[in-house]
Amino acid sequence: MSEQQNSEITQILQDWNDGNENAKERLLPFVYDELKRQARILMSRERSNHTLQPTALVHEAFMRLAEQSGIDWQNRSHFFGIASRLMRQILVDHARLHAAEKRGSNPIHFSVDDLQIPVEQRADSILILNDILDQLAEFDEQQAQIVEMRFFGGMNNAEIAEALEISERTVGREWQSAKLWLFRELSRN
Amino acid sequence: MQSENWKKVKVLLDEVLKLEAVERRNYLEQSGASAEIRAEVESLLAFENESEDLMRLSAVEFSKDFFDEAENALLGKNIGAYRIIGELGYGGMGAVYLAERADGKFEQRVALKLLKREMNTSALRRRFQQEREILASLEHPHIARLLDAGQTDDKIPFLAMEYVEGLPIDEYCSDHDLDLNERLDLFRKVCSAVNFAHRNLVVHRDLKPSNILVNEEGIPKLLDFGISKILPAEYEQLNSATVTRLGVMTPSYASPEQLQNKSVTTATDIYSLGVILYELLTNHRPFEAKEGDLKEIYKAVLENEPERPSSVVNRPLRIGKSLTAEQKEQLTEGKTRNTNPKSLSGDLDNIVLKALRKEPERRYSSAENLAEDIHRHQRGLPVTARPNTFAYRAEKFFKRNKAGVIGGILIILAIAVGIVATLWQARIAQAERVKAEKRFSDVRKLANSYLFDVYPEIENLEGSLKAREKIITNALQYLDSLSNEASNDLELQGELATAYEKVGDVLGAMNNSSLGNVQAGLDSYEKAGKLREAVLAANPANLEAKEKLANNYYVVARTLWNNSQTAQAEAAFEKALKVRRELVAAQPDSVVMQNRLAVLLIDYGAIPVFNSQTEKAVVLFDEAYQIVERLRQKDPENPDFKKTLTRLLRISSKAKGSLGDFEGGIRGLTQAVEVSNELAKQFPNDFRVQRSVWLTNTIFCELYIDKQDGQKAVETCQPTIDFPKAALEKEPENGVVAFDLAISRFNLSRAFRLAEKYPQTIEEAEKAISVMSEMSKKSPADLEYKRNLAIYETEIARTYxxxxxxxxxxxxxxxxxxxxxxxxxxxxxxxxxxxxxxxxxxxxxxxxxxxxxxxxxxxxxxxxxxxxxxxxxxxxxxxxxxxxxxxxxxxxxxxxx
CATH class of the missing domain: 1.20.1440 (de novo design (two linked rop proteins))
Known part of the structure; x- marks a missing residue:
């Protein structure tokens, strides 16, 4: 990673810190490739003895960026927030690509057992979940963020609590109700 | 939905979810919430069970099947001499592809590993060339060979390896339902491959099931052997640091030394083999319960004893661990592979745990020995592995001889870590306290035994410097931690002071073999002095405590003086003198006390001699001389008194020489040489005595230099080179003998100048400079070394x-x-x-x-x-x-x- 990119990333993070939402968009190209690569690594590990851990993926992407850019990442949890958002974006982008090809196939069923969801429907399921999550964010932004961090970022309750500076118990409670709400909305689709 | 309403829904939902299903309706009705809110809550509650599964999986997992599609762009492309024909997956280093020779030279399928782009490809190739011979020699039926290294057109470095079709060894075992004996047979084949590589000086560093593939014929092949030879160390460190620190690949197979970034040896591979064997026997890894949390797993690998395989074999497989289809099926049918714990307990437990020892040198010394022990077990013969109990450690400790010292030290350290952990736990769990205190005292005994029994035995042995330093620092480390636990214990504080002093001896004492790091040694002595003062203050009549304090001041004074800190040295000598006189007064009949007072006076007197304050020196020497004379009249053959006398003669003769009384000096030194030669014959293996002869001769040589007698000076100075030169060859890190050698060379240089042999003058001075600048580099803060350098250089200037x-x-x-x-x-x-x-x-x-x-x-x-x-x-x-x-x-x- 070049010097220029380093200072650019630092600047972007600064902007993000200052509440500039479009900083995320600018950060995307830097982090996107790394996260995508990490996602591939993770997914190809199905034969290994390790559970797929998106947390690890985010950690990995984070560490690699930190290492390569030489930035001292003061705010670790801050990065997880970004990474979860990006992870969501990456997965949704891919789902869109995929769904575009299969446009017009079967109607969607979000089944209780994930293993029963046909592959060709999973991409659509991600897209739907993405939409529903946007809806949730309209009336409970924090809860949507928690879902995003957990489902897309693979963070656990403790990590989320740290990132959002709330108690772990609160995260647990929010997750509980969010889960019910999301599932109901998914079932309606 | 309104945020306001949603908040109310959440609160109510939270309450209701805590209740049993039957109570919920009632609760909702009495909650006083609006009908709208209640309806919403009820609607959500309907999904309670179903929603559980959904969110257990992650988006990544969920997306994996459609994720790859757009990305397989490399297929059919050429990389170097290879054409990509498929993808094999991702390894820790990057993507791995299946490829074949594109140039048709050979019919060969290879696995191509693409590495990170930032690697320096030409360095990689160069290293590959350098290691080619070794890699070529790794021809073994169970080792997949490393074939080539190169780079793609867009400069991505790659490695080409023999392609192996097969299953990871753990999967192979469960897929083929191998029984215990079959597993052991298979594992021994793996050991033979590892052993073969080790004999060719190749360490794997990353052994794990996914690197050991077993083909349909049941033949195991080890992947990635030799990669560690080619990849630069920093690459690997970077890699393992990111990977392991983050739990992407939990460091399940990494040894303690790898986690600590210490040097990796064949013993590291033995450890990984131990983990693999553990897993093959039990379907569990030693610390798998801790694998979720990186701190935990580090701590466990570094500190915890693994549970015995026999005690975990029947434990259900962990939830959350990703399972093969086979394993899932077994689980759902309620049967895991049933190994009888009895078949593991005893030998196999011991074998596995020996391979998993924290200390590399306590593991099997080779993969061959590991395999051999397994084979012995299979044939019903006794095995070499022993259980690793505290009693066993203690037994080993007390039986240990000099040669075993270093091994024993590591035991101490291991126990020390264990005891600290135990004590810490004891704070939490009162019930544990009794046990902890028992171990506390065990360890204290053990450490004392080190300091007071083992150390003195090797203290005066030539060449034992490293062993001594290790003993001391390790003992000190854990005494420190013990003293935190028992700061009111005077006896313990005394022990701690002794430990500090021993450390000081090793680091800084100039009168014996030492590492020549004076300031560090001084710090240690002074810490000890503080403790000794405290112990004496608690009981001022305690002569033993007083004696120890006097000694402490004395050693500090001498070390300061040797370090050219004159004023501080004089102050410390005064303190020591005061305490010594009190001790003599308290025990007027003790010859030992008087002798010690004499020694102190003599050493103190060296300062004014050196600084040309002759009158002050004379007073001190006179008192010393009277004491020694009295003692020698009582017991002329006493070696201690002889030592004191030589010391006095040496220094007073030197003083005489500098007063211009050369004849007096020569007389004194002639007697000193005589007495110190007697002692040297009496104690041929005592380094101090031998050095004392050198010192006497050196002072003789210096006297002739002062007298400006060139010929005599060369005659007396020339032989002084021999002793420090030989000692330094035996123990190149010994700072004292290095210093001695520099001094001898410098003296000889001066002698040559007086004899007008100028080329030799410059030659010797330059040799002295080279020895001294080595030492000065090691201790840049040491003024004495610098000062000597200046003096030697001056000698060269004089000659020019x-x-x-x-x-x-x-x-x-x-x-x-x-x-x-x-x-x-x-x-x-x-x-x-x-x-x-x-x-x-x-x-x-x-x-x-x-x-x-x-x-x-x-x-x-x-x-x-x-x-x-x-x-x-x-x-x-x-x-x-x-x-x-x-x-x-x-x-x-x-x-x-």
């Missing part, structure tokens, strides 16, 4: 002056002055430094005069005169230099003409 090469003189003296000015400022209490500096200016003046630069010569003489004048006022000029001021003034006048 004789040879009429003023430019070389000036160059050498510039070095000298640069070294001396900061030291003279830092150490005002040692006048000789200013003397040396003055002499450097004086010589430089003469050189400038030789060149014809009179003005410069006068200017430099002024500087020299200023310094010497100051010394004269302090009464710090030697007797032989009493005319020095006049000489300097004359020289200046001469230059100024």
């Amino acid at each position: 002056l004789k040879l009429k090469q003023p430019d070389k003189v000036i160059a050498a003296l510039q070095n000298v002055i640069q070294i001396l000015i900061p030291i003279a400022e830092a150490d005002q209490a040692t006048p000789t430094i200013r003397y040396d500096l003055g002499m450097a200016y004086r010589l430089s003046a003469e050189a400038h005069y030789q060149k014809g630069d009179k003005a410069k010569a006068v200017e430099l003489m002024d500087k020299a005169i200023g310094l010497i004048q100051n010394l004269k006022e302090l009464n710090a000029l030697r007797e032989t230099d009493k005319n020095l001021m006049t000489e300097l003034e004359n020289e200046k006048a001469h230059y100024g003409k």
Whole structure:
């Protein structure tokens, strides 16, 4: 990673810190490739003895960026927030690509057992979940963020609590109700 | 939905979810919430069970099947001489592809590993070439060979490896339902491959099931052997650091030394083999419960004993661990592979745990030995592995001989870590306390045994320096941690003081083999002194405590003095003297006490001798002489008294020499040589005694130098080289003998100059400089080393002056002055430094005069005169230099003409 990119990333993070939402968009190209690569690594590990851990993926992407850019990442949890958002974006982008090809196939069923969801429907399921999550964010932004961090970022309750500076118990409670709400909305689709 | 309403829904939902299903309706009705809210809550509750599963999986997992599609762009492309024909997956280093030779030279399928782009490809290739021979020699039926290294057109480095089709060994075992014996047979084949590689000096560093593939014929093949030889260390570190630190690949197979970034040896592979064997036997990894949390897994690998395989074999497989289809099926049918715990308990437990020892040297010494032990077990023969109990450790400790010292130290450390952990736990769990205290005292005994039994045995052995240092620092480490637990325990504080002093001996004492790091040693002594003062203050009548304090002050004083910290040294000697006199007064009949007082007086007297304060020296020596004479009359053959006498003769003769009484000096030294030779015969293996002979001879040689008798000086100085030279060859890190060698060479150099043998003068001085600058590099803060360097360089300057090469003189003296000015400022209490500096200016003046630069010569003489004048006022000029001021003034006048 070049010097220029380093200072650019630092600047972007600064902007993000200052509440500039479009900083995320600018950060995307830097982090996107790394996260995508990490996602591939993770997914190809199905034969290994390790559970797929998106947390690890985010950690990995984070560490690699930190290492390569030489930035001292003061705010670790801050990065997880970004990474979860990006992870969501990456997965949704891919789902869109995929769904575009299969446009017009079967109607969607979000089944209780994930293993029963046909592959060709999973991409659509991600897209739907993405939409529903946007809806949730309209009336409970924090809860949507928690879902995003957990489902897309693979963070656990403790990590989320740290990132959002709330108690772990609160995260647990929010997750509980969010889960019910999301599932109901998914079932309606 | 309104945020307001949603908040109410959440609160209510939270309450209701805590209740049993039957109570919920009732609760909702009585909640007082609006009908709308209640309806919403009820609607959500309907999904309670179903929603559980959904969110257990992650988006990544969920997306994996459609994720890859757009990305398989590399297929069919050529990389180097290879064409990609498929993807094999991702390894820790990058993507791995299946490829075949594109140039048709061979029919060969290879696995291509693409590495990170930022790797330096030419370095990689170079290393591959360098290692080619070793890699080529790794031809073994169970090792997949590394074939090539290169880069793609867009500069991505890659490695080509023999392609192996097969299953990871753990999957193979469960897929083929291998029984215990079959698993052991298979594992022994793996060991043979590892052993083969080790014999070819190749360590794997990353053994794990996914690197051991077993093909349909049941033949295992180890992947990635040799990669560690080719990849630069920092690459691997970077890699393992990111990977392991983050739990992407939990460091399940990494050894303690790998987690600590210590050196990796064949023992590291043995550890990984141990983990793999554990897993093959039990379907569990030693610390798998901790794998979710990186801190936990580190702690466990570094500190915890793994559970015995026999005790975990029937434990259900962990939830959350990703399972093969086979395993899932077994689970759902309620059967895991049933190994009888009895078949593991005993030998196999011991074998696995031996491979998993924290200390590399306590594992199997080779993969072959590991396999052999397994084979013995299979044939019903006794195995070498023993259980690793505390009793066993203690037994081993007490039986240990000198050769085993280092191994034993690691046991101590392991126990120390264990005890600290135990004590910590004891704070939490009161019930554990009794047990912890028991171990506390066990360990204390053990450490004391080290300090008081083992250490003295090897203390005076030549070549034992490293072992001593290890013993001490390790014992100290854990005593420190113990003292935190028991800060009111005076006895323990005393033990701790002893430990600090021993550390000081090893680091800084100048009278014995030491590592020559004086300041660190001093710090340690002074810590000990504080503890000793506290112990004595608690019981002022305790003569033993007083004795120890006196010794502490004495050692501090000597070390300070040896480190040219004159004022502090004198203060410490005064403190020691006060306590010593109290001790003699308290035990008037003790010859030992009197002898010690004499020794102290003599050593103290060395300071005024050196600083030309002769009267003060005479007072101290006189008192010492009277004591020694009394003692020798009582017991003439006593070696301690002999030692004291030589010491006194040496130093007083030196003093006589510097007073100009050479005959008196020679008489004293002749007697000293005689007595120290007697002692040397009496104690042929005692380093101190042998060194004492050297010291006596050295002082003799210096006396002839002072007398300006070149021929005698060369005669006496030449043999002094031998002892430190031989000692240094035996123990190259021994700072004391290195210093001695430098001094001897310098003396010889001076002797040669007096004998007008100038080439030899310069040669010896340069040798002295080379020894001394090595030491100075090791301890840059050590003024004494710097000062010596300056003196040796001055010697060279003097010689060039004789040879009429003023430019070389000036160059050498510039070095000298640069070294001396900061030291003279830092150490005002040692006048000789200013003397040396003055002499450097004086010589430089003469050189400038030789060149014809009179003005410069006068200017430099002024500087020299200023310094010497100051010394004269302090009464710090030697007797032989009493005319020095006049000489300097004359020289200046001469230059100024």
